[in-house]
Amino acid sequence: MRHWLCLAIIALPQWVGAVTCEDTSFEGKDITVCTVDATQDDLRLFLRDDEGAILGQFRAVERALDEGKTLAFAMNAGMYHADRSPVGHYVQDQNEEMRLLTGASVGNFGLLPNGVFCITENSARVYETLKFASQKPHCRDATQSGPMLVIDGALHPRFLKDSTSKFLRNGVGTSPDGKTAFFAISNTAVTFHEFGRFFRDVLKTPNALYFDGKISRLHAPQLDRSDTGFWMGPIVGVTAPAPPATE
Template sequence: MAATPEICEDVVFEGARAILCAIDPSTHDIRLVYQGPDGAVLGSVSKAVTALAAAGATPLLAMNAGMYHADMTPVGLYVENGTEIAPLNADDGFGNFFLKPNGVFFVRSDGSAGVMETEAYRAMGLAPAFATQSGPMLVIDGAIHPRFLPDGTSRYIRNGVGVRADGTVVLAITRDEVSLGSFARLFRDIAKCPDALFFDGAVSSLAWGTQMEIDAGEPAGPVVAVFDKTEGG
């Protein structure tokens, strides 16, 4: 089994186990990957890290990072290496993605990152290096999403991303099934993120390097990967 990266820690919150990875953009690169060199959708976290390693860039960690349609196309905005592959989606609909406000996780060309509610992101007119839209927002300006129950009956292994006031990016995934309300409080109260975005549940997976630490055995569209700058990743 691969060793846990130093930037990650296991925590227990409200009786559930979770992993928090705190990423300093000055020492680590954060990228999003979706397609292989042949243009085909990679389709899973395990295939994404294998492809990255084959290209000489083994990540410290990687996880699924956004929702996708049955044909594996992203439901919302997806930008990779400055190229928009899928547009911003402000439509109404059914499911977690459309539990508004939803939002966007983005990485600027200088490596700094943010999480922003969809309409605020649109208003900013950003041109990021990487971006993935998902939903719902978990925490918005320090407040839990207004439509969440304190502890709903829907429980899954979940993952998401938040950004602290100092710019530190926090990727989180639970080892146990939790409600959206509890997962949001994990970001607000333990990860100390005033803004956080839900990536997905039930399909949530995590890799340490090329080895799967949590594997739902389900497909993945966009994948977020973290690289150590000191090792030329």
């Protein structure tokens, strides 16, 4: 038996160690969480292919990766216009496509305060937008979305505990030291208040940002899951060495 277990461990695909995804529950709501080590994992944003066309789907991101790479995890990462260009601030590989928006606007993005998810070579952090504007952190990749779910340990002030607005939702929260990013997607319709409390009370993230609802999608090969359907704008993901081909 011990010999069989050793063989099974050796045979696991290489991307398993890059990111961990698991299904969990919170107050009767089904939620999937993917945990990324921002100091080690190749966490980055994706939007366009080499010709400038919007990728829009996980399979398109996978095709655009360098040979020998695979997509170990991905999810939609911010709101977008009808042409799937980012609504708010967007930076990829230090190239800015959209400037930071600090004023009032419409929809969930405009439910201020909103925020920015910032990725560096060895960290990932969520910033409230005005703090981001003030501190001007250097981000290799960045995507702006809204509303904030958790702000310095407190829920967004406009979230209602008795709200009846429930959707499938996804977002990101980061550890205080910026070393770990937690990406969550609800598989059951939840309110903003419920989703924010999951990040604050279960994941213990002092800051968390809402990515979107209704169109929320997840690519998690560990769970044999890769959602299709709605075309997306910005996508966040982790790349890893592809597992060796089996004969």
